[in-house]
Amino acid sequence: MTQIAxxxxxxxxxxxxxxxxxxxxxxxxxxxxxxxxxxxxLGGVLxxxxxxxxxxxxxxxxxxxxxxxxxxxxxIYGAAGxxxxxxxxxxxxxxxxxxxxxxxxFFLVELCPPILRRPIGTAVELLAGIPSIxxxxxxxxxxxxxxAQHVQIPLMTAAPSGSLMETLVQGVPNGSGILSASIILAxxxxxxxxxTLRELLMTVPPQVRESAYGLGATMGEVVMKVTLPYVRRxxxxxxxxxLGRALGETMAVxxxxxxxxxxxxxVFDSGSTIASTIANxxxxxxxxxxTASLIALGLVLFLITFMVLALARLLLRNQARx
Amino acid sequence: MAVSAARIATRRASNAVFVAFCYLVTAVALTALAAxxxxxxxxxxxxxxLAVFTKSTPAPGSSGGxxxxxxxxxxxxxxxxxxxLIVGILAGTWLAEYAGQSRYGxxxxxxxxxxxxxxxxLIGLFVYELLVAPFGGFSGFAGGVALALLAAPxxxxxxxxxxxxxxxxxxxxxxxxGTPLWGVIRTVLWRSAGSGILTGALLxxxxxxxxxxxxxxxxxxxxxxxxxxxxxxxxxxxxxxxxALSAYxxxxxxxxAGALIIAASVLAITIVARILSQEQKxx
Numbered sequence: 158m159t160q161i162a163x164x165x166x167x168x169x170x171x172x173x174x175x176x177x178x179x180x181x182x183x184x185x186x187x188x189x190x191x192x193x194x195x196x197x198x199l200g201g202v203l204x205x206x207x208x209x210x211x212x213x214x215x216x217x218x219x220x221x222x223x224x225x226x227x228x229x230x231x232x233i234y235g236a237a238g239x240x241x242x243x244x245x246x247x248x249x250x251x252x253x254x255x256x257x258x259x260x261x262x263f264f265l266v267e268l269c270p271p272i273l274r275r276p277i278g279t280a281v282e283l284l285a286g287i288p289s290i291x292x293x294x295x296x297x298x299x300x301x302x303x304x305a306q307h308v309q310i311p312l313m314t315a316a317p318s319g320s321l322m323e324t325l326v327q328g329v330p331n332g333s334g335i336l337s338a339s340i341i342l343a344x345x346x347x348x349x350x351x352x353t354l355r356e357l358l359m360t361v362p363p364q365v366r367e368s369a370y371g372l373g374a375t376m377g378e379v380v381m382k383v384t385l386p387y388v389r390r391x392x393x394x395x396x397x398x399x400l401g402r403a404l405g406e407t408m409a410v411x412x413x414x415x416x417x418x419x420x421x422x423x424v425f426d427s428g429s430t431i432a433s434t435i436a437n438x439x440x441x442x443x444x445x446x447x448t449a450s451l452i453a454l455g456l457v458l459f460l461i462t463f464m465v466l467a468l469a470r471l472l473l474r475n476q477a478r479x
Numbered sequence: 480m481a482v483s484a485a486r487i488a489t490r491r492a493s494n495a496v497f498v499a500f501c502y503l504v505t506a507v508a509l510t511a512l513a514a515x516x517x518x519x520x521x522x523x524x525x526x527x528x529l530a531v532f533t534k535s536t537p538a539p540g541s542s543g544g545x546x547x548x549x550x551x552x553x554x555x556x557x558x559x560x561x562x563x564l565i566v567g568i569l570a571g572t573w574l575a576e577y578a579g580q581s582r583y584g585x586x587x588x589x590x591x592x593x594x595x596x597x598x599x600x601l602i603g604l605f606v607y608e609l610l611v612a613p614f615g616g617f618s619g620f621a622g623g624v625a626l627a628l629l630a631a632p633x634x635x636x637x638x639x640x641x642x643x644x645x646x647x648x649x650x651x652x653x654x655x656x657g658t659p660l661w662g663v664i665r666t667v668l669w670r671s672a673g674s675g676i677l678t679g680a681l682l683x684x685x686x687x688x689x690x691x692x693x694x695x696x697x698x699x700x701x702x703x704x705x706x707x708x709x710x711x712x713x714x715x716x717x718x719x720x721x722x723a724l725s726a727y728x729x730x731x732x733x734x735x736a737g738a739l740i741i742a743a744s745v746l747a748i749t750i751v752a753r754i755l756s757q758e759q760k761x762x
Contacts, residue, residue: 177659184661186574191566192587199627202601205608210719258502268501277509279753284512286571286749288689290716291519293737294723298731299518345513351508375490377497398596405598407692432600432692438603439696455604462598470592471617 163315164345174190203459210453212446221453227434229443234450238418240457242428245421246335246410250342255396258347262354263380276323278355286332293412296341301332304340309425328425338414345409346399353395359386383385390472404462407432431458523739526732531740535704536718539727545737547704551713554706555619555698556688559626564680567631568669571638571676576664585620588639596634603693613698619705619712622698629690630683637679641672674759681752685745691716715741 186228189200213221213234224235265278308331328334369383385392416437417425429437431454442448530544537543570591578584603625610621645668653663669676697709701717715737722734 160536177662181659181661184664185573185577187570188577191569192573192578192635194566195570195594195631196587198631199590200599201609202597202605205605206493206601207613209604209608257508259753260501261508264501264505268498271645277505280512281501283746283749286685286745287742288691288716288745290689290691290719291714292515292717294734294738296517298522301515304527330622347508348512355505375493375494375497378490380497401596405600407598407600411720412723420592432598435600436692436695439607440699452604452608455601458598459601462601463593465590466596469596470589472687 184403206456209404210456213450215451225419229447232446239429239431239434249339250403254343254347258350261351265355266358281350282349285352290408292345292409297412305330305332325423327423333413333415334425335421335428339409341409342403350399357391363385394469394473401466407436411436522735526736528625533620547713548715548718555622558623561628562627567634568638571635574639575642591632603696607696615701615713619698619708622694625697626687626695630687641675678752678756685748706714
């Protein structure tokens with residue numbers, strides 16, 4: 158009896174720590190380290206930008222944000238031009254793209270014949286993945302000549318001299334500029350926003366939609382008064398994500414915005430965004446202060462997008478993860 | 480009754496306007512996107528021949544191809560994916576299996592989502608400060624790290640999501656057989672979640688293969704064929720950027736060909752990922 162009992166106890170003890178159990182802590186530690194590495198890299202981005210951009214803030218102070226002189230020859234830098242350019246192009250792009258993305262999403266969810274629903278939905282999702290450099294090239298080589306020929310030149314000739322309209326449409330009619338960049342950005346964020354909105358609208362329980370239709374609501378009323386409000390928070394989050402993309406987009410804009418510093422004077426005037434300025438000048442910076450100013454610009458972009466993205470994620474938190 | 484009839488008429492009319500608007504904007508959007516694909520195909524196909532895949536990027540005026548850029552892009556993406564897979568799968572596992580509802584866990588989850596959509600050009604600046612400036616030069620290695628930083632959040636996110644979909648009974652039965660939890664994760668959970676993780680990895684791969692901005696300050700470019708990760712490395716996106724903005728017709732033709740190659744491979748990878756995830760749903 159006793160011998161059997163001790164055997165049992167020994168077996169139990171041996172079995173209670175199976176092979177490899179001591180690695181449990183190591184494995185958890187590895188996983189934890191990987192998660193921390195992600196956190197550290199986001200923090201690292203912030204720290205690197207603050208350190209790299211510090212000389213610019215130290216020399217130009219808060220005025221860096223509010224002056225628009227960008228002069229590598231005299232080594233004087235002010236970020237207001239690119240900051241304003243970034244905000245204008247992103248907001249205009251969003252304003253252009255939002256109604257269209259909404260319309261596409263409503264079409265896919267409510268109107269589309271079932272046989273086309275999957276092909277169009279898939280196409281929209283696939284297009285969201287096309288690299289932005291392709292949009293940029295298309296903008297430069299195809300869109301810009303068309304835009305100059307059929308929009309800019311007619312508007313410029315039609316504008317009465319001395320009027321406000323003439324001031325607005327002045328510039329070189331080569332198809333590039335603030336408005337063209339906004340349109341290309343809008344086309345670029347369109348598939349992304351349409352796909353996200355569609356995904357959100359499909360999470361609305363069928364009973365909710367059906368009861369609205371059952372009460373006699375028209376399709377427009379169902380969408381605007383029932384299903385869209387149902388996913389309101391998520392929809393705002395999706396829009397903010399689209400805005401975040403537009404703010405940080407580099408290649409699509411760099412090709413077509415014209416790359417002039419200072420404030421744009423009209424809708425066809427050349428401008429610059431933060432990302433396009435960095436992309437154009439960083440590897441060819443003339444001196445340490447030029448590099449520091451470009452990194453300081455990056456810091457401004459980081460802070461703007463971080464706020465937008467954080468807000469977007471907070472709003473999307475309780476929705477299906479997108 | 481008359482009032483109500485008038486009201487119904489207005490509602491019908493405004494609905495008709497709304498529906499027409501939806502049809503119209505969908506047509507506009509699809510036209511714009513089709514126009515982009517059309518010019519990509521019509522301009523790109525003309526530039527694609529055997530030399531594109533066998534010769535290195537030319538000096539202006541001479542003939543050449545994109546071989547060095549294609550090989551460089553593949554190497555940078557593979558390095559990026561190797562790093563991102565290790566970090567991403569481990570971090571996703573931690574979030575799904577160990578983090579629970581802890582405060583640190585939700586912070587990591589939240590900031591990972593922010594990192595996921597952070598402007599890629601800032602990732603490039605960060606890697607420049609981290610790996611280019613201190614080590615005295617642009618390198619393929621820095622480019623790979625920059626791409627890894629873009630891919631890792633995507634993989635982390637998908638890994639966490641698919642692991643959370645695995646039934647708790649899987650973990651319990653594994654542990655009940657006496658396997659330590661990490662063994663269960665390694666031999667049971669990762670396998671049952673494998674195709675989901677693969678889908679995420681493919682999507683991340685598609686995302687980084689078209690990225691240009693972060694490579695501008697890290698891998699830079701190299702006019703010659705090079706497999707040395709410590710030196711600047713040619714890659715398709717940066718070559719396209721430089722050639723498209725040049726004044727030479729040969730270069731522009733190569734840029735279109737390169738854009739077509741990138742877009743086609745991104746689309747192919749995305750389609751494979753979608754097919755995978757649909758099969759997974761079915762099984």
